[in-house]
């Protein structure tokens with residue numbers, strides 16, 4: 239109840255597909271509250287199950303990633319009664335999506351910066367998969383970039399783990415990359431070489447990458463072989 | 469499907485030469501989208517294309533209809549048709565229509581596998597679950613055929629609405645257009661409408677006259693192509709069953 243009261247006065251940052259993201263403070267620290275409100279379009283039983291499962295998965299996978307040294311927001315507090323997660327706000331960050339879009343618009347920022355980003359992303363996804371975390375919704379909107387305080391190095395922060403789960407199967411990891419590939423190439427037209435670079439870095443960083451890339455190719459082929467009739 | 473396509477291509481080439489008319493090769497899905505835009509006046513919608521053979525979430529950018537999400541195995545219409553066969557629902561006039569009518573009388577919600585991967589979906593898990601469990605549940609009187617139709621629709625349509633909403637959030641879109649045969653389902657339209665209302669977006673849908681495959685939609689897409697200066701040379705005309713939506717350069721939009 240207290241959480242919902244807090245939301246009433248808070249500034250809404252974004253209405254995503256899963257829920258609403260508000261700006262807040264938690265014990266004096268900048269925070270965001272992600273609220274999964276009931277979706278009236280779906281059956282109440284289904285809605286409750288999905289909402290509960292996703293809130294739980296988000297918290298779990300974030301913890302697992304952080305333990306492995308993968309940057310994700312800290313979970314400050316969870317209120318299951320209203321499916322609200324209090325997360326560290328990644329201040330002064332932008333989505334990878336906006337970063338790529340603006341880098342491609344401006345000529346001053348070099349291709350080199352994009353290449354470094356692709357390399358970094360591949361490396362971090364490989365690390366996440368080595369922990370058997372399947373993100374489930376990899377897009378360039380679900381990755382934030384910030385410059386670390388001490389240097390000008392870019393830091394990649396993964397967010398939005400509601401569809402995540404734990405699996406060691408190469409098939410699941412391959413599909414995770416396939417989902418990213420489609421989202422990446424449709425959001426950022428004509429970036430095939432950049433995505434190739436990301437995959438290259440993924441392959442070089444992960445011990446188990448060859449089976450995953452093979453699955454990725456298989457899933458792609460299934461898509462291409464499917465008849466487009468009807 | 470190959471044989472009918474070959475036949476129609478021959479007819480089209482013949483007619484074009486007989487009457488001295490320009491020939492235009494049209495992508496089937498683009499036909500659905502352009503007909504939907506014409507009829508509903510949707511300007512720049514996120515498109516959900518759902519039929520027996522296809523399940524895609526599409527948005528326009530930089531001269532292409534880009535596929536943001538799709539099924540990673542079977543199409544939603546295919547899943548519905550095969551379910552109908554499992555519990556012996558009639559084909560007349562179509563399995564999808566009969567499922568929709570039966571679903572209206574369903575009361576109990578039976579939980580089924582729900583598989584969404586980002587903006588992609590998978591229906592093969594639901595189908596194999598149903599193939600395995602449906603007739604057992606029916607003969608044990610745990611549920612009625614109506615309950616199964618209801619539960620299947622609630623589950624697969626929720627998945628479709630979810631990936632459409634995710635694509636809208638990702639693209640910053642405030643319009644949805646539903647096309648393709650499954651798009652005539654009123655329950656799907658109703659659910660999509662509720663989602664749109666919740667985000668202050670607008671839903672555009674058509675009835676079965678335009679949702680289901682029709683010749684006019686091919687003509688409309690061809691007309692748009694022709695107006696932007698395209699024609700297909702006779703020797704360059706071909707047919708294929710694997711023509712992806714994003715292969716077409718959209719020369720008629722900015």
Ligand SMILES: Nc1ncnc2c1ncn2[C@@H]1O[C@H](COP(=O)(O)OP(=O)(O)OP(=O)(O)O)[C@@H](O)[C@H]1O
Nearest residue numbers: 252254255256257259311325326327328379398637
């Ligand atoms: N910890 C954070 N710090 C700063 N900004 C954030 C944070 N978490 C989320 N955001 C912003 O809010 C947006 C939506 O967040 P998130 O992806 O978690 O929500 P969602 O509703 O699950 O989205 P989706 O539409 O992908 O399902 C992000 O793209 C980002 O811009």
Ligand SMILES: [Mg+2]
Nearest residue numbers: 254379380398
């Ligand atoms: Mg998100």
